[in-house]
Amino acid sequence: MELPEVEVMRRDLEKDVVSRKVTSAEVRPSKNAMRIIRRHGKRKDFTSRVEGRKFTKAERRGKYMLLHMDNGEVLVTHFGMSGQFVRGNKRQALQPHTHVVLTFQQGGDLRYVDPRTFGEMFVATPDELGKVKELQHIAIDPLDHVFTWQAFGAALAQRASKMKQLLMDQKFISGLGNIYSDEVLFAAGLRHDRMSDSLSSQEVRRLYRALQEVLQEAIRYRGTTLDDEAYVDLFGKPGEFASELKVYGRAGLPCRRCRTPIQMVKISGRGAYFCPQCQS
DNA sequence: GTTTAACCCTGCACGC
């Protein structure tokens, strides 16, 4: 789950979970459920800090979801690769790999499901939150209005790194993963292996605009749901952006702009898709 | 400073 999917989820949570009160919290008995709340020693350390609380706000920081509670504490969730929130109620059986269930006073529940368990959940006070390394070093959000192309250009010039890796570096810019880094680079006409300090100011502006456009468009389409990775929104509905992808997952298929076959290369274990004609 | 590989995990595609 990358920025657009987390943002869609945030909006769903804001509409449907914020202002609800948790009457009971359960961490499922499986070993993997403990992996999800790995920062807490015992199930009770987690559940006791959520029970009785009311959610007041849903905030996104990079790929992290922060559900603020009425006592000031925060329920933090990172979805990893396959994590997701699902709304349900007690008549519906829990689907496999459900690790956490929060039951609401007003009826219904919120479930955290995560087959590959790369995600995690934890509760933190504002003080503790400030000390969480992963959150501390989250860089600027590309959709934040204080993100300007001038500052972006200066930051790019200060680094000597290949573009794809840099775009996926959460300490440099937050929210992009493998899919959207490829899509943004295609929209900007830049190759994955272009060096960050080699970009002209025109290229920086193109990249800056590509970031906004691709991410906003993906949010408008409610995220990317691939066949093998079943991302769905809070209510179980898939996103529609997969059909809009220009390069990701399209190795060998003709480029939608110039018909040249899309290429895929491995970059430190991760696939990078690009058009050798449109990107340079 | 930058890059690479390994690690955590499950589901799925593939080949025999």
Place this chain on the structure above:
DNA sequence: TGCGTGCAGGGTTAAA
């Protein structure tokens, strides 16, 4: 048919 193998992928970390 059924099983073993290999791989994807976010992010951190250790090593190159």
